[in-house]
Amino acid sequence: MASLRFKAxxxxxxxxxxxxxxxxxxxxxxxxxxxxxxxxxMKQYLSYDSLKSVKKAIQIGDKIDIRVANDVxxxxxxxxxxxxATHYTHWFQPLTGSTAEKHDAFFEPQHDGTAIDxxxxxxxxxxxxxxxxxxxxGLRNTFEARGYTAWDxxxxxxxxxxxxxxxxxxxxxxxxxxxxxxxLLKALSALNKSATGxxxxxxxxxxxxxxxxxxxxxxxxxxxxxxxxxxxxxLTGRTLFGVGSAKNQQLNDNYFGSINSRTMNFLSxxxxxxxxxGIPVKTRHNEVAPMQFEVAPAFEECNLAVxxxxxxxxxxxxxxxxxxxxxxxxxxxxxxxxxSGKHNNWSLKTNLGINLLKPGKxxxxxxxxxxxxxxxxxxxxxxxxxxRSSMASPGNDLRLGTGEAPPGIMSVFVGEELTKxxxxxxxxxxxxxxxxxxxxxxxxxxxxxxxxxxDNTDRNRTSPFAFTGxxxxxxxxxxxxxxxxxxxxxxxxxxxxxxxxxxxxxQKIESGLKKDEAIFEILRTFISTSKKIRFDGDGYSKEWEExxxxxxxxxxxxxxxxxxxxxxxxxxxxxxxxxxxxxxxLEARYTINLERYQKIIQIEARILGDLVLNHIIPTAxxxxxxxxxxxxxxxxxxxxxxxxxxxTTIEEIAERVDLIHSKVNELVSKRRAVNEIxxxxxxxxxxxxxxxxFFDEIRYEVDKLxxxxxxxxxxxxxxxxxxxxx
Ligand code: ADP
Ligand code: MG
Numbered sequence: 001m002a003s004l005r006f007k008a009x010x011x012x013x014x015x016x017x018x019x020x021x022x023x024x025x026x027x028x029x030x031x032x033x034x035x036x037x038x039x040x041x042m043k044q045y046l047s048y049d050s051l052k053s054v055k056k057a058i059q060i061g062d063k064i065d066i067r068v069a070n071d072v073x074x075x076x077x078x079x080x081x082x083x084x085a086t087h088y089t090h091w092f093q094p095l096t097g098s099t100a101e102k103h104d105a106f107f108e109p110q111h112d113g114t115a116i117d118x119x120x121x122x123x124x125x126x127x128x129x130x131x132x133x134x135x136x137x138g139l140r141n142t143f144e145a146r147g148y149t150a151w152d153x154x155x156x157x158x159x160x161x162x163x164x165x166x167x168x169x170x171x172x173x174x175x176x177x178x179x180x181x182x183x184l185l186k187a188l189s190a191l192n193k194s195a196t197g198x199x200x201x202x203x204x205x206x207x208x209x210x211x212x213x214x215x216x217x218x219x220x221x222x223x224x225x226x227x228x229x230x231x232x233x234x235l236t237g238r239t240l241f242g243v244g245s246a247k248n249q250q251l252n253d254n255y256f257g258s259i260n261s262r263t264m265n266f267l268s269x270x271x272x273x274x275x276x277x278g279i280p281v282k283t284r285h286n287e288v289a290p291m292q293f294e295v296a297p298a299f300e301e302c303n304l305a306v307x308x309x310x311x312x313x314x315x316x317x318x319x320x321x322x323x324x325x326x327x328x329x330x331x332x333x334x335x336x337x338x339x340s341g342k343h344n345n346w347s348l349k350t351n352l353g354i355n356l357l358k359p360g361k362x363x364x365x366x367x368x369x370x371x372x373x374x375x376x377x378x379x380x381x382x383x384x385x386x387x388r389s390s391m392a393s394p395g396n397d398l399r400l401g402t403g404e405a406p407p408g409i410m411s412v413f414v415g416e417e418l419t420k421x422x423x424x425x426x427x428x429x430x431x432x433x434x435x436x437x438x439x440x441x442x443x444x445x446x447x448x449x450x451x452x453x454x455d456n457t458d459r460n461r462t463s464p465f466a467f468t469g470x471x472x473x474x475x476x477x478x479x480x481x482x483x484x485x486x487x488x489x490x491x492x493x494x495x496x497x498x499x500x501x502x503x504x505x506x507q508k509i510e511s512g513l514k515k516d517e518a519i520f521e522i523l524r525t526f527i528s529t530s531k532k533i534r535f536d537g538d539g540y541s542k543e544w545e546e547x548x549x550x551x552x553x554x555x556x557x558x559x560x561x562x563x564x565x566x567x568x569x570x571x572x573x574x575x576x577x578x579x580x581x582x583x584x585x586l587e588a589r590y591t592i593n594l595e596r597y598q599k600i601i602q603i604e605a606r607i608l609g610d611l612v613l614n615h616i617i618p619t620a621x622x623x624x625x626x627x628x629x630x631x632x633x634x635x636x637x638x639x640x641x642x643x644x645x646x647x648t649t650i651e652e653i654a655e656r657v658d659l660i661h662s663k664v665n666e667l668v669s670k671r672r673a674v675n676e677i678x679x680x681x682x683x684x685x686x687x688x689x690x691x692x693x694f695f696d697e698i699r700y701e702v703d704k705l706x707x708x709x710x711x712x713x714x715x716x717x718x719x720x721x722x723x724x725x726x
Pocket of ligand 1: 215
């Protein structure tokens, strides 16, 4: 009987011919925002007063009263129904890592046997989903069992399928955040406050500052039939076994290569639907590994960009099924080839449209740039471990520091020319004094430099935090992670450093220095105290690891160890002072991280055991029996001849099967022991230290078997098929 693997390959080969990628024609600009209840729709459906109220809520976070909410709800309902929506839902991002929704129909039966469509302000503003199935890290025990979702007017409602989705935060009844969005909104508000204060040194007209985010999402595609017969891919998102394909990425022929038709059809449909949802997807290209791709939008306001990333992930999963694909968002689906990340490009923008991390056209703007630029470096210097902690996950552990992504060390790349300028500022200013010519020279010249970075001539692709000319690119974020965690961290860190900067500059001004000189003086101290975080060399090299150690920088490689930074005193003080998270909320998040980590490794370990005992070993023994039968028959016709090669294979199978068996038994009993550990911190660390090492040991033996067992019998789709057959 053919193995499931061959059945899957047969399904794949018998698929209908691929539709031409040139068949459909779309007008992208016209589609944009079609399914979003944005300002244009509001103008059409809302009264003037309600529109004004909502705009204020979006811009400065003003409260919306219930009359306005009723008006907005009614408008959303009329618009939604006209677009075919039958249901509405609060759409939120619990700490499970995916999005959550609970649909209610607009439809409402009446006493007289008729029915109407209804959606009221109170349903728009607040709902109470059953919170008990979402992770709360113990917050529910200490506080309240119930949780509620509350409307976030700064992210517009949209229609997904036949459902009107309303972006919301998710908090416990006593106000503790149970999601990704609520701390992010608080971080953005803290950033706004601090950054506006500093920006006003340079332009009194600035009223607010927002963070901008442009993410780049990497992923793999795999055929659905092959995926369905790989239990490891299906249940863990990654392959636990598999011999590397003879050809993979070594010819470098994939990166930016032409996208195959089947993928192009899929990506076009994703793009069309994404654009309708207001996600400004702009870029698509092949990545380094076979069947690996990247999609990136134009940057947006940070909160909106985060929602759009989550939404795109859901959209891609859904659309993939129609194309008989599965999308793998895991950080490392395949060993031996590149995994996937999600670069977060980050900057700050004033309400006047000025990018604060982009050098300007005149000396004043350049000094402004320098201030924000140096504060960003100082933020990573002061709170790098918190940033590292925000991107920790078991999947990301498999790629950080392995030569394809930065290690656990947080450093900042600024490029040769800006380094020179920072050094000049540091050396030249003494006690706030610098000659007027020197100041002008610095302020003028700094404006010319970043063009080099924008033009790609002075870039560094091995730095976790790289300045690219008009923004920073955070490069260690994993492909499955919700950008919120990283964005909450960096914006809070930046808010704190900007606040500190302003306090110190104001003190200098009070003590008699001119504003310019005061700014230069504080910049000088910030530059010099944060120097050790700057590194322009090869971030993937061994030398950097050693150098970083000498500089006293930490290199936390495993997420179970990185998580702890959240509940360190530095972190608690920072998040509490900036009013982003309380100690209790941070502790809850720490617990949730550990629980998730432990459960993920536990699931992987179970599947590994299951695959070995039920798939791999029976297959190997089956083949061994074939060889034994062969020898038996051969001996009947050729008595006396020793069957050397068959015997070697038979013995090898016997030895490896034995070894695998005993290792799996050992793994199971270790797991039992570790499961008894009551404290989650110790338990998660034990999973990392004493369970994970078995994975590689067992894999080594299994992969050896894959190499010798008859191809026809092997049950799991091989790497070459997963990566190339389609
Ligand atoms: P790459 O890093 O792939 O060479 P680019 O540097 O052109 O490409 O841009 C990468 C990403 O940076 C894009 O997704 C874009 O949206 C984002 N980006 C550009 N400017 C900003 C900004 N001011 N703030 C945030 N993100 C930005
Ligand atoms: Mg990039």
